Amino acid sequence: MPATALDRVRDAYARIAHVRRPDVWITLRPLAEAEEDARAVDRRLAAGEQLPLAGRTLAVKANIDIAGIPTTAGCPSYGYRPAADATAVARLKAAGAIVLGSTNMDQFATGLVGTRSPYGAVPSVLDPARVAGGSSSGSAVAVALGIADLALGTDTAGSGRVPAAFNNIVGLKPSRGLVPTDGVVPACASLDCVSVFARTLPEAELALALVSSPPGRRAPHRSPGPWRIAVPTNAQLGEMDDGWAEAFEAAAARLAAAGARLVPVDLTPFTEAAAMLYEGAFVAERYTAVGAFVDKETPDLDPTVASIIRGARDIPAHRLFADQARLAELRTRAMAGFAAEEADALLLPTTPGHPTLADVAADPIGVNARLGRFTNSTNLFDLAAVAVPAGVLKDGHPFGVMLTGPAGTDDRLARIAAHLTTPARIAVVGAHLTGQPLNHELLALGGRLLSRTSTAPVYRLFALRTDPPKPGLVHTGQGGTAVEAEVWELPVQGLGILTAALPRPMAIGRVELADGTTAPGFLCEPGAVQDAEDISHHGGWRAYRSS
Template sequence: MDANAIVEAVRGRPDVWISAFGADELRERAEQVDPRLPLAGMPFAVKDNIDVAGLPTTAGCPDFAYLPERNAPVVQRLVEAGAIVVGKTNLDQFATGLTGARSPYGAPESVFGGGLISGGSSSGSAVAVADGTVAFALGTDTAGSGRVPAALNGIVGIKPTRGLLSTLGVVPACRSLDCVSIFARDVPTADRVMRVARGRVREDPWSREGCRPLLAEPRIGVPEALDFFGDAGQEKAFARFGCDVTVDVGPLLEAGDLLYRGPWVAERLADLDDFLQAHPESVLPVTRAVLETGHGFTAVDAFRAQHRLQELRNAADRMWERIDVLALPTIGTTFTHSEIGEDLIGHNLTLGRYTQFANLLDLAAVTVPNGFTADGRPASITLFGPAFSDDTLALLARSLPVDNSLTLAVVGLHLSGEPRNGELLDRGATLVGVARTAPCYRLYHLPSGAPGLVRSEAGESIEIELWQMPATEVGSFLAGIAAPLSLGRVALDDGTEVTGFLCEAYAAAGAPDITASGGWRNYRARGATT
């Protein structure tokens, strides 16, 4: 573990990290770890609604912050297994939301760039794993907060059976439904962390144990019909997951509607109403609006909803007579930050359509990447099973044959033979071939010596290279890209879009316009130097 590199990465992402330990303390803890422990020396992040001794717990609200005296039991188990807490990560305030855009500490972007949201509420935890800063992270998951961010950042998310990981020392969102979730870049790591973290905690009234027989060849089902909200790319990605058994998921989706449109919203007030009443100005307007809807439900509403939920559970139980595992797209579509801003509540509900029923119906879930859409957006699958089927889901998730790589357009110093090409090769990227952009870009020779590709109405077609990079390496690659360069959507001359290098327009002011060369390699061949 390189403590200095980790601390530098943390300081560079204030939108991802709320607080962290210093390099000296991280080194000291690393030196004290017994190398024989199962998680020896593995750095990890903790969502800032879970207690870590020595760091404040804010739940995404500075005025709510308190300093815990001890680690939450789930954190303590990981520490005792040799893992090293780096710090606390950003979240949608009070874990209310699935966008990652509801925090006074900033709104992280997905590691895939292009303005794509990170997902929430466990936004910082997912990004910290995806960008390679930590080996794994803890989040929480009430409506999908441990799965939606995993989907949008191309990583694995485990939402265990309720109570399998203790929620003692976790700021409640909806206490009867809350779960601690796990993020990692691959299933074996996530499963290893899960096995260390799970187990009954006597002081936790919601903690429980249980298991089901491990199924080596589970019966897998998919929905009879799905809504992808007009997103043909996500629909095509899910269609790659072939399955002969179809089931009606209508009862599951109706159960999910109860979470935010029914009286379970009022349960959030059971723990937060006093603070909300005393400090209304401390809570973001969108968070306050969601929480205050809880005042509109009566005890009669609550019992009616419980009765309906029991009927829906019965319908779900009949589904499990035909299948052992249900596969669903984690999200039906993706959103950019600007799109989320157009409909804060409605788009949040869309993101939770295929996640928010899980805890109400007492299901276990594992989210895994499922490649990318044609325009470079991440796709994902979530495997569901009845309570305590966690081991079967993890075993199945390890075996899924997904093409989890990203097509990346490079413009200049990362081209074959150029000085930074090794950063691609070191991450297992392979060259697909030479291509050209659509005629809507201009190329500039920046003062840094690198080229900058800027979208322009008066643009031309520029030569680029396309590389295929493992999705798990994209985050660490992105972390090494300095402003004004970033990853975004690059339009190609065949009408498709891929993820690639773009330059902010301000940086091109006064820089030599080298568009006429047709590309960086041609420009260099004419005698230009970096």
């Protein structure tokens, strides 16, 4: 770990240059400015100040004010230059965090996909063909890439949770009102929350504690006993991507194995309320926020966002009152279900699937609506939520779940979520093997060696021209050979951190092992080995290095 705040900032900018993801940023601060802030933090530390976030790098969604940086909300012509930081930003800076810049987002925080931006679509850090999720897309990816230690987003309909799930990080959506929203461009002012992203749950909790005001509402004291977790049936969850129902069942089983008691829940009021957020009159509040600007029809407006906001202009007042009455009825039913089972939290998949960029381009409204099936109702029902990684799917993509509970249960939800951050496996064949130059990365992330084995005989191994030297494993099928491998166990967040730090041409994919099982592992893009030496006949990286 870098010794000083200045070292941390310089490492962050080196990482920015290395990953080459300009889509993440709307305004990246000059390195010299961030370095000056870092020197100030180091001086404060030397003077004896206690700074819980000393030198932590911070990314901020572009609808949250950063003094001196344009607040664009994803629309250049809307931008203004604030004189002061939003309260949440100011509190993190006071604790020693150093702002890197403002991040890309779905325009006016209207979307869960991360593609509705004139600054470009933001792909997932784990699969460039899939969306990063939105609207806080850039903030989540900056954390997942290992650039920012922390990031601020907003969450009205799921914008602080969906991108967390798609990028294998933690997203906290606090109880409404817990974090001040002054200095935040509103989406729906009565529902908006400032959210927090981090790579681990403890880091996210620390940041949330520092930005929070003294809460006016806390959950009633709970008598000792096992957590009671409301879990819907697969039938009530509805259609999901392949393998997602099984991954959700596995997450629920992990909570049960940790001592939780799983209780039934009727999900109907939650999903019916979720549909009301955009299909009902509540979307009119988005027109109240930025409708006058959208009516100017500037050329940098995203067409999907503009159509949603303009469409809310003529919703009659009587429809809003009818929807408020309907929402109150649904909330009563939902909370009655909680009370009847004495549930501490509701467990849900964060989303029902992970769409590709092509999926969104083909059906921008429909795909976005599907993504909000489980998240849209949270703020309508005045609930708190935490989204955490919950494993890896059969295709190697991350799977995330969300715990929600009544307002004031933020701490409780985090304590329950900690039981879900169970280990993941990873297969290594090169510089991460025991005794090799990069093995310390696995150990630093809490890794533990499970077994020494080999791959199935369907791979070729190549010596890449890198520093330090490392191999490239390529799946070839016929003509392949078995390659020496080790299987390691990592905390699920550790797998996310390791994945985010991978330089091209390396990638995480499913590695077939000698015993017929598979595990996520390091693979190499086939195009990168055209001029590399084929070292497969050595049987493994260690044997090649010894030779």
